[in-house]
Amino acid sequence: MKNFTIAVTFIFLAAALGTAVPAAAHCQIPCGIFDDELQVQSMEQDITTIEKSMNQINTLGAATAVNYNQLVRWVMNKEEHAQKVQDIVTAYFMAQRIKPPTDLTDEAATKDYVNKLTLLHAIQIHAMKAKQSTDLAEIATLRDLVSQFRKAYFGEEAKHTH
DSSP states (O other), rough: HHHHHHHHHHHHHHHHHOOOOOSOOOSSSSSOOOOOOHHHHHHHHHHHHHHHHHHHHHHHHSSSSOOOHHHHHHHHHHHHHHHHHHHHHIIIIIIIIIOSSTTTTTTHHHHHHHHHHHHHHHHHHHHHHHHHHTTTTHHHHHHHHHHHHHHHHTTTOOOOOO
């Protein structure tokens, strides 16, 4: 068990140091080409990939003969997709799409703005927690938060189904 703990610690350290991914959610020049729905769908797909990675990590880690090569690959995959979620939140929505109210005395607009930022911040935090563990509760939380953000951003009529 001690060797397994050391190996897993090494794997997480290697994954953390080796997964710096440049932000690629969308360029930040004023091109005017935005596909907000696609970005939300990308986050949903990344969350599903994180979930599969967590399940694979748990399965591989519990095996009698641990396949460390595959274990490392699934950890790196989980890290990459959690980072993609974070990149979409910051580089796309927070930097470009969520605009502060022009009239700060407009309580409804300010409340809407704060709600969207709060949801995005929570998505950031739970994507980070998904990087740090294989707790599948983070997946359920991320899905719920993205669903809440979808409604806050697109409105109640935006009931996207796959």
